[in-house]
Amino acid sequence: MEFEKDNYSTHISQQFNAELETIRTQMLTMGGIVERQVNDAVEALLTGDVELAEQARRIDKQTNEMELLIDEQCTTTIARRQPAASDLRLIISISRAISDLERIGDESSRIAQQAIELAEGNRTQHGFQEVRHIGNLVRDMVKDVLTAFARNDLEMAYRVAKQDRNVDQEYRSAMRALVTYMMEDVRSISSIMNVIWVLRSLERIGDHSRNLAEHLIYQVSGTDVRHQSLQSIKQMVGSDEDSDSDEE
Amino acid sequence: MEFEKDNYSTHISQQFNAELETIRTQMLTMGGIVERQVNDAVEALLTGDVELAEQARRIDKQTNEMELLIDEQCTTTIARRQPAASDLRLIISISRAISDLERIGDESSRIAQQAIELAEGNRTQHGFQEVRHIGNLVRDMVKDVLTAFARNDLEMAYRVAKQDRNVDQEYRSAMRALVTYMMEDVRSISSIMNVIWVLRSLERIGDHSRNLAEHLIYQVSGTDVRHQSLQSIKQMVGSDEDSDSDEE
Numbered sequence: 001m002e003f004e005k006d007n008y009s010t011h012i013s014q015q016f017n018a019e020l021e022t023i024r025t026q027m028l029t030m031g032g033i034v035e036r037q038v039n040d041a042v043e044a045l046l047t048g049d050v051e052l053a054e055q056a057r058r059i060d061k062q063t064n065e066m067e068l069l070i071d072e073q074c075t076t077t078i079a080r081r082q083p084a085a086s087d088l089r090l091i092i093s094i095s096r097a098i099s100d101l102e103r104i105g106d107e108s109s110r111i112a113q114q115a116i117e118l119a120e121g122n123r124t125q126h127g128f129q130e131v132r133h134i135g136n137l138v139r140d141m142v143k144d145v146l147t148a149f150a151r152n153d154l155e156m157a158y159r160v161a162k163q164d165r166n167v168d169q170e171y172r173s174a175m176r177a178l179v180t181y182m183m184e185d186v187r188s189i190s191s192i193m194n195v196i197w198v199l200r201s202l203e204r205i206g207d208h209s210r211n212l213a214e215h216l217i218y219q220v221s222g223t224d225v226r227h228q229s230l231q232s233i234k235q236m237v238g239s240d241e242d243s244d245s246d247e248e
Numbered sequence: 249m250e251f252e253k254d255n256y257s258t259h260i261s262q263q264f265n266a267e268l269e270t271i272r273t274q275m276l277t278m279g280g281i282v283e284r285q286v287n288d289a290v291e292a293l294l295t296g297d298v299e300l301a302e303q304a305r306r307i308d309k310q311t312n313e314m315e316l317l318i319d320e321q322c323t324t325t326i327a328r329r330q331p332a333a334s335d336l337r338l339i340i341s342i343s344r345a346i347s348d349l350e351r352i353g354d355e356s357s358r359i360a361q362q363a364i365e366l367a368e369g370n371r372t373q374h375g376f377q378e379v380r381h382i383g384n385l386v387r388d389m390v391k392d393v394l395t396a397f398a399r400n401d402l403e404m405a406y407r408v409a410k411q412d413r414n415v416d417q418e419y420r421s422a423m424r425a426l427v428t429y430m431m432e433d434v435r436s437i438s439s440i441m442n443v444i445w446v447l448r449s450l451e452r453i454g455d456h457s458r459n460l461a462e463h464l465i466y467q468v469s470g471t472d473v474r475h476q477s478l479q480s481i482k483q484m485v486g487s488d489e490d491s492d493s494d495e496e
Contacts, residue, residue: 064475067474068474068475079332082330085327089323183434189427200448224319224320226315226316227312
């Protein structure tokens with residue numbers, strides 16, 4: 001009897017682990033789709049490829065649906081399995097992560113929309129170099145934070161959080177340059193505004209990638225590092241990397 | 249013995265209800281603080297009151313801490329009480345709501361930052377009428393959605409979600425006006441950009457207020473209406489109000 005009960009428990013526990021693994025895999029799949037969407041939106045803008053931009057916009061519906069689906073699975077799992085400690089943290093972390101992934105998808109969709117407006121209107125080249133540069137930075141952040149999630153790699157998560165500071169600096173510097181371009185070339189004001197919205201979206205994608213890194217750190221370590229300084233996050237993950245410690 | 253056990257269950261259940269009520273009250277308190285922050289930030293911008301702007305910025309630290317505190321209580325309650333059905337929905341709804349409240353606080357903080365820059369720099373009056381108008385609209389949305397939460401009033405939540413569409417329209421129209429002002433008055437470009445960021449933040453506060461309305465609808469009805477059309481939300485809450493049904 002005792003033996004059978006143990007078998008039963010093991011069975012339940014295996015089912016539960018499979019459920020958690022399914023949720024985790026779905027989150028990573030959603031992440032892959034969003035990562036692709038960021039790439040396509042930036043590429044569409046830089047090359048003026050309207051078809052690619054339309055494609056990047058359409059993906060949004062899919063990521064919205066995935067968010068609802070995964071969130072429902074998270075809620076059902078909590079209600080049915082009543083997980084505690086690290087299992088509950090995993091579910092909460094994934095629930096928070098898909099919300100940030102969905103917002104990255106929203107921002108990519110906005111970039112694609114600006115790409116379409118730019119391609120149709122009086123096309124400017126002002127700020128394209130900045131879009132390419134910051135686009136590359138945030139694309140790597142999205143890719144790296146998903147890899148960190150796949151490997152439970154806190155050191156990598158910390159590097160993503162740290163990178164967000166560079167993105168913010170590059171963003172501020174690009175904004176100053178674009179305001180100067182507007183003053184020098186009044187006829188381009190409207191299309192430079194399109195580029196400004198793109199940079200703004202890229203900067204927000206950087207923020208959401210940092211949020212994702214923080215969710216992973218919570219999941220693995222149990223410490224909620226949201227709104228904490230980079231220095232505290234560094235100590236939390238025990239990273240040897242230089243945090244520069246000149247944080248704002 | 250049975251009697252004692254019942255007493256014990258009642259006692260546990262009363263404790264649990266008190267715990268849920270505490271979490272709910274704290275969320276509404278946080279909401280009140282954020283509502284005040286929105287008011288102060290917009291007022292500081294319109295009147296050039298730097299001290300009020302500094303005050304609105306400082307509040308941000310408090311709302312960040314409240315988010316962490318309430319979220320931790322939500323997680324602890326799930327782990328200890330293992331709530332099901334409507335109790336679990338209440339906790340999940342509050343956990344989502346405080347995230348949107350914190351983001352409204354962030355946007356208010358950004359508005360206050362722009363107010364400081366505008367007061368210090370070459371002060372423009374371009375776009376102030378638009379800021380006042382849209383500021384009033386989103387301020388009412390924040391106030392109304394918190395009242396809806398306090399009263400579990402889905403009809404009111406629907407009206408907030410509906411109002412977001414008006415804010416989006418007013419925002420687009422204000423943006424067109426501001427781009428025209430920039431072309432007409434090149435020396436004001438930099439300060440008009442400050443106003444543009446303010447309008448952008450107000451528009452985002454409108455989005456977060458709609459999100460809050462959706463979380464309440466999920467909490468009360470059990471249906472996750474995120475990413476749904478206004479028409480579906482209307483049907484869900486059984487509102488008699490005209491939804492105009494000309495949704496994008």
